[in-house]
Amino acid sequence: xxxxxxxxQMEPAQIYQKEEIAQKQNNLIEFQDIxxxxxxxxxxxxxxxxxxxxxxxxxxVAMMGPSxxxxxxxxxxxxxxxxxxxxxxxxxGVQVENLSRDHRAMLRRHFLGxxxxxxxxxxxxxxxxxxxLPLIYRKMPAKLRREKAMEALSxxxxxxxxxxxxxxxxxxxxQRVAIARAIVGNPRILLADEPTGNxxxxxxxxxxxxxxxxxxxxxxxxxxxxxxxxxxVYADRQIHFQDGRIITDxxxxxxxxxxxxxxxx
Amino acid sequence: xxxxxxYLLAQRTILRNVLRSSLTILGIVIGVAAVITMVTxxxxxxxxVTSDISELxxxxxxxxxxxxxxxxxxxRSRADDFxxxxxxxxxxxxxxLKAVAPISxxxxxxxxxxxxxxxxxxxxxxxxxxxxxxxxxxxxAFSDGELKAGxxxxxxxxxxxxELFGNESPIGKAMRLGKISFKVIGTLKEKGQxxxxxxxxxxxIIPLRTLQRRMAGNSDVxxxxxxxxxxxxxxxxxxxxxxxxxxxxxxxxxxxxxxHVRNMKELIDTLTGTTTVMTALxxxxxxxxxxxxxxxIMNIMMVSxxxxxxxxxxxxxxxxxxxxxxxxxxxxxxxxxxxxxLIGIAIGLCAAAIGAQLIGVPFVFRPGIVxxxxxxxxxxxxxxxxxxxxxxxxxxxxxxxxxx
Numbered sequence: 001x002x003x004x005x006x007x008x009q010m011e012p013a014q015i016y017q018k019e020e021i022a023q024k025q026n027n028l029i030e031f032q033d034i035x036x037x038x039x040x041x042x043x044x045x046x047x048x049x050x051x052x053x054x055x056x057x058x059x060x061v062a063m064m065g066p067s068x069x070x071x072x073x074x075x076x077x078x079x080x081x082x083x084x085x086x087x088x089x090x091x092x093g094v095q096v097e098n099l100s101r102d103h104r105a106m107l108r109r110h111f112l113g114x115x116x117x118x119x120x121x122x123x124x125x126x127x128x129x130x131x132x133l134p135l136i137y138r139k140m141p142a143k144l145r146r147e148k149a150m151e152a153l154s155x156x157x158x159x160x161x162x163x164x165x166x167x168x169x170x171x172x173x174x175q176r177v178a179i180a181r182a183i184v185g186n187p188r189i190l191l192a193d194e195p196t197g198n199x200x201x202x203x204x205x206x207x208x209x210x211x212x213x214x215x216x217x218x219x220x221x222x223x224x225x226x227x228x229x230x231x232x233v234y235a236d237r238q239i240h241f242q243d244g245r246i247i248t249d250x251x252x253x254x255x256x257x258x259x260x261x262x263x264x265x
Numbered sequence: 266x267x268x269x270x271x272y273l274l275a276q277r278t279i280l281r282n283v284l285r286s287s288l289t290i291l292g293i294v295i296g297v298a299a300v301i302t303m304v305t306x307x308x309x310x311x312x313x314v315t316s317d318i319s320e321l322x323x324x325x326x327x328x329x330x331x332x333x334x335x336x337x338x339x340x341r342s343r344a345d346d347f348x349x350x351x352x353x354x355x356x357x358x359x360x361x362l363k364a365v366a367p368i369s370x371x372x373x374x375x376x377x378x379x380x381x382x383x384x385x386x387x388x389x390x391x392x393x394x395x396x397x398x399x400x401x402x403x404x405x406a407f408s409d410g411e412l413k414a415g416x417x418x419x420x421x422x423x424x425x426x427x428e429l430f431g432n433e434s435p436i437g438k439a440m441r442l443g444k445i446s447f448k449v450i451g452t453l454k455e456k457g458q459x460x461x462x463x464x465x466x467x468x469x470i471i472p473l474r475t476l477q478r479r480m481a482g483n484s485d486v487x488x489x490x491x492x493x494x495x496x497x498x499x500x501x502x503x504x505x506x507x508x509x510x511x512x513x514x515x516x517x518x519x520x521x522x523x524x525h526v527r528n529m530k531e532l533i534d535t536l537t538g539t540t541t542v543m544t545a546l547x548x549x550x551x552x553x554x555x556x557x558x559x560x561x562i563m564n565i566m567m568v569s570x571x572x573x574x575x576x577x578x579x580x581x582x583x584x585x586x587x588x589x590x591x592x593x594x595x596x597x598x599x600x601x602x603x604x605x606x607l608i609g610i611a612i613g614l615c616a617a618a619i620g621a622q623l624i625g626v627p628f629v630f631r632p633g634i635v636x637x638x639x640x641x642x643x644x645x646x647x648x649x650x651x652x653x654x655x656x657x658x659x660x661x662x663x664x665x666x667x668x669x
Contacts, residue, residue: 081582081662102586109584120579120666124281134583136270181583 027090028188028221029055029078034087036073036244047073049244050087057188060215060222062232065241071225072193074241078223079112079191080104092188109137113182113220117194119174121166127153127177128162134185152184153177156210172203176210183214190214192224196231208234268596271589275597279604289565290605292558293645297606297638299551301613302620304634307544309617309626314536318529324363325396326503327527328355328489328510344523346485349473351513355489359505361497366392367486369476375469377429377440384425386442386469388476396492399470404436404451407472411450415474419447422468423455442469445479499528558605559645566598566653577657578665591658598650599643606642610635 031053038045048070055061063071076082077089080096081104089096091107099107108114113134121130131149140148153159156176166174175195182190192211196204212234214220224235232238233252240248279286330344352367368389375382387393391406401420411418419442426435435449456465477484493502503526510524570577577590614630621628 076663079582081666105581105584105586107584108582112584114582116579116666118575120575120582122576122579125277133580137580137584137589139267 027054028057028059028092029053030088030090031074031077032088032090034074034077034084034089036070036077036082037085046244048077048084051244051246053239053246053249055189055221055223057221058215058219059237060212060235061224061237061239062235063223063225063239063241064227064229064232066227069241070244071239071241075191075193075223075225078189079114080107109134110185111188113185113187113190115175115178115182115190115192115195117197119166119171119178119198121174121177121181123167124165126163126165127158127169127180130166130177131180131184133181138185148184149180152180155183155214156180170203171199172206175199175203175207179207179210179214183218183220186218187220189221189223192222194225194227196226196228201230204228204231268592271592271596272600274593275600278597279601285565286601289562290558290601290608292561293555293602293605293642294558294609294612296551296553296555296558297609297642298613298616299554300548300638301610301635302616303547303551304544304631305614305617305629306620306624306626307540307547308629308631309621310624311537311540311544312629313626314540315533318533318536324493324495324497324499325529326491326493326499326506327529328491328506328524329487329527330524332521332523332525345514346483346487347489347524348484348486351510352486352489354513355491355506355509358509359491359502361494361502363492363494364392364395366390366396366490366492367473367488368393368490369473369481369485369487371476371480373442373469373480375425375429375440375442377435377438380429380431382425382428384422384467384469386471386476386480388473388480389470390473393470393490396490399456400454401451402454403434404449406451412472412474415472415478417445417447417475417479418450418472420451420453420470421449422453422470423466424464425467425469426452442471443480447471499530503528555641555645559602559649562598562602562646563649563653566594566650567656569597570594570653570657573657574660574665574668577660578662578668581660581662582666587658590660591654594654594657595647595650598654599646602646602650603639603643606639609642610638613638 031051034048034051034053035046036048038047047068051070051074053074063074065071073082077084080091080099083097091111094107096104096107121127122133128146128149131152132145135145135148150159150162153162156179158173158176158180161169161173161177166177169177175198179195190211195211196207199207208231211222211224215222222235224231226232235252237249237251239246328347330346332344346369347367349367352365356362356365366389368387370385370387372383373386375384390412393399394401394406399420402423404420406420407418410416419440421429421435429435429440430438435452438449440447440449453466453468453470458464473486491502491506493499506526507522511522514523516522580590580593614635618628
């Protein structure tokens with residue numbers, strides 16, 4: 001497989017060869033026998049054991065399981081910030097293992113959005129500048145960038161807080177800034193690692209409803225890791241991990257999410 | 266990321282912690298300031314030495330008996346003084362000369378009325394006034410008759426005039442040098458202190474013959490000063506004179522000269538050579554502090570990379586390329602270092618301007634050195650910023666994100 005040289009001005013589609021786009025499959029994400037082993041020899045730890053998983057465009061998936069079950073590792077591999085020891089990962093039909101570190105960065109830049117448990121906003125940097133960050137790496141002109149970032153901030157209801165730094169915002173507000181940063185570039189997929197882990201239940205509900213709205217209205221695919229069943233019910237699909245394997249993979253009862261959605265509207 | 270964006274980002278990061286940034290660049294500031302000060306003052310000193318000696322006349326040759334700088338003993342102590350005839354011979358047979366001034370000197374007590382002043386007396390001809398650039402302020406120079414007959418007439422330097430006559434006009438007055446009576450026929454324009462710190466105006470000039478006959482009691486000439494025409498090589502004239510004098514003094518080939526011809530240009534070269542070496546040494550010492558400053562920057566950048574590990578992880582997760590993170594940190598350290606360089610240049614130039622006033626040398630602005638110092642500080646930023654930047658860029662995104 002050949003890839004174009006990564007350049008700063010590269011358009012998303014140029015990251016793939018044209019034939020790759022033609023072969024694009026229905027599934028946004030496809031894991032085949034993904035295995036992740038940490039360490040070597042006797043100390044080796046199998047974090048993921050031959051995982052097979054497909055996620056379609058527009059799905060809202062919750063990954064659950066106790067600590068060490070492999071759900072976070074799975075999310076990191078999905079997010080191209082970690083690589084599998086064995087197996088094949090296709091993102092829109094492109095085999096990620098064959099990509100260089102720079103190409104994986106380009107994938108993240110153009111197609112992925114991250115939300116972290118600890119928010120990971122840049123300190124002493126205004127909310128607006130935090131949201132602008134992904135667009136800076138996309139070489140968007142400053143004026144357009146500012147507009148887009150303001151749009152994203154209003155989508156999370158923080159347009160009035162644009163000039164405040166993270167330390168001046170509450171936890172819930174910080175996570176909303178982080179969500180704005182994740183969605184500002186219209187990613188194909190939003191990856192959330194315990195997005196409500198540091199928040200109380202009221203803020204958690206706010207955040208979940210926001211994610212649900214982005215999923216329903218903007219059909220952004222969301223994969224969320226959580227250990228709270230109350231949060232997982234927002235998803236269409238729940239995948240349970242244990243000891244590096246998927247033990248259940250079930251569709252949610254849509255009554256719940258639809259009623260939640262109705263409540264939020 | 267575009268370079269301009271990276272620059273803005275670096276500027277923002279630097280301004281976010283002004284105190285730490287200032288402490289980081291302190292080493293560079295001091296280093297650059299020290300180098301600029303040293304080089305500027307050194308250039309000033311060199312310029313002053315050169316101009317002072319040029320004032321003495323860079324086309325002058327001093328011919329003296331003895332072997333110059335060889336120290337005591339040797340041919341010097343036995344060497345005979347020259348005679349007027351030597352000077353005449355030089356004047357007649359060496360080409361390209363403007364003037365030949367044979368002189369002899371003695372120290373004596375100058376007395377006028379109750380005033381009394383110890384001074385040096387130079388026996389000379391009017392050619393001496395030409396070669397040394399003496400101008401008659403009042404009265405006149407010697408007449409041929411006075412020179413030939415060895416009359417008791419004298420020209421007074423400004424210091425002697427002030428000490429003996431105060432505000433009185435000395436022209437035509439009779440005074441004494443030791444026991445001999447002299448008539449003052451003129452005064453000399455003030456020259457001030459020489460480069461070597463002695464008062465050039467503390468002088469009485471009398472006809473050479475007068476000094477020989479009435480004060481020294483011989484016909485010796487201690488020094489012959491030769492002024493060479495413009496455009497004529499002093500080296501050629503100097504070797505012509507040497508050949509002539511060897512012949513006249515009967516020195517066989519293979520024997521050392523028992524006299525020496527000193528070229529003012531050599532003197533300039535020697536003295537400026539000394540100041541140049543001193544400047545280079547001091548600048549090298551100052552340069553060491555630049556190096557230390559660079560290590561200071563590396564130190565802080567390393568700390569900064571560790572401190573901002575999560576930030577780097579976030580940037581990588583968002584899609585920053587390795588080289589973009591590298592550039593971010595590199596640009597940051599280059600901006601820091603160059604900014605330090607600019608401040609250092611400003612401080613250095615101010616310090617040099619003040620220092621030049623204090624030690625009395627001209628302030629010589631050398632744009633080349635300023636530019637070099639600026640680029641060198643930038644280079645220090647690149648060199649010492651590279652390692653921390655590389656470290657930041659190589660971070661594993663997951664590790665960086667998990668870093669507490």
